[in-house]
Amino acid sequence: MEGKNQSQDWDLVIKGHTSLFDVKFKDVWNYRDLLLLFVKRDFVSFYKQTILGPLWFFIQPIFTTLVFTFVFGNLAGISTDGLPHQLFYLSGITAWNYFSDCLTKTSTVFKDNANIFGKVYFPRLIMPLSIVVSNLVRFGVQLLLLILMMTYYWFFPVANADFHVTSGLFLFPVLILLMALLGLGMGLIITAVTTKYKDLTFLVTFGVQLLMYATTVIYPLSAAPVAYKKYIELNPMTGIIEAFRYAFLGKGEFTAWSLGYSTLVTFVILFFGIIIFNKTEKNFVDTI
Template sequence: MNKDFEEINVEWSLVIRPKTSWFDWQIADIWRYRDLLMLFVRRDFVSAYKQTILGPLWYLIQPLLTTVMFIVVFDRVAQIPTDGAPPALFYLSGLVIWNYFSTCLTKTSVTFSANSGIFGKVYFPRLIMPISNIISALIGFGIQLMLLFVLLLYFYFFVGVQFSLNIYLLALPFLLLLVASLGLGFGIIISSLTTKYRDLANLIGFGTQLLMYATPVIYPLSFFEGKYRSLIMINPLTPIIEMFRFSILGVGEFQVSSLLYTIIFTIVSLFIGILIFNKIEKSFMDVV
């Protein structure tokens, strides 16, 4: 009886094997678990505002209040120029891109520590978790982008401000891909390092805030010259925000060469991030 049972050929639908190399990414498994990916996306969105009074309205309130603060501090008090664009639109156009990046970065950077309970109980491709954070953050970006276009229509019809929407607006999906890849790359690098160095988690919020001031969110690139301008250009987000502003407001200093630098920087950072993430995920349960 046992012999007959052993001779039965069983075709398994899924075989779980340990990863043996840095480049064993098992990308096909991510597609196989796409239903789980969408469940995580739904969970992230619902849990974020499940027990709040205003719910998803916070997606609108936060950028609006931040824009008002920027107008008071940087436009009225500091009198930093906005390249001729209305300050509200100038600041909000930068915040829309920046908020998406910071959300991707902060959520992804706690992938291991925030989900250690799930990772220790059931198998699924671990990259699904940070990817779900990237996709769920798109919901907030979409709501804030709608707010930006509503303000654009208001300034156009009621204030009489003229805008020069151009063909570069069609590149918005590509810009979003770059922002998401940057947030994913840096986020999984930080998440992998914090499994051993816990104090790095305390620097995420502070470091993200500092990075915003090194990004042309509250000032135009033309505001700087010389070495300070060069330092701002090192930031890979600078060409993205400048190109986005140029596509909807007609202001900014967009150059194809600078965007090429961002593309290369993004590919390298994402590649390194996945390599480190792939290596750490095999043993992180022993140190978390």
């Protein structure tokens, strides 16, 4: 009987103590159906009790664009690199919203799902990955809004304003991936830290808003003061947003160096995020 048990093949073996670098990517792939289920849950649960439902995908960027146009374009008179104000701000908002949504929602994944994590086993990385994927729906809708606005200005151009789609559009899938992975990596680090230091959760939303002003969302990199430009370039989202604008609108300080720097920083943050998350998820139920 003992020999039979030893020779028996198991479909799944759960170990309490594993290596820090044992991320179990194979388990994540095997649970891909669960990932899709979480994506559907996130989408349905967030909008099922709202009157306008998915229309909020359009309303939020439209109102934000109008406010930015009035405050930063009309009152402050900040340059938009010769682009129509609405196109300039909406392009930055579209890219920034996807990154910030991935970051803020991932940063509370332990706290928001403690009841599930404490009852049943599944690769914990499934949950933050589902957030990144579900946010693609909102990003797609806002991207459609950007394309519609580009079409409008193509047929009804504004004096002294010019834009055009460039060959950088081929980098579009890479830019989406970088935004997703950067938000995921930073969110994983924050959610791991906040399991022990819960006060930090109150700083996340505020911190993300401040980070936006250190990114070229409301101003082009060319208009940044020389004294601060090098610090703005250190923000990995700056290179991504500049490349995004260059691809769709033909304006922006896009270089291979800036995108390469953003890529390097993204993967470094993602690496440490996964390692820290993997270490924390083993015993976070005891500290949450």
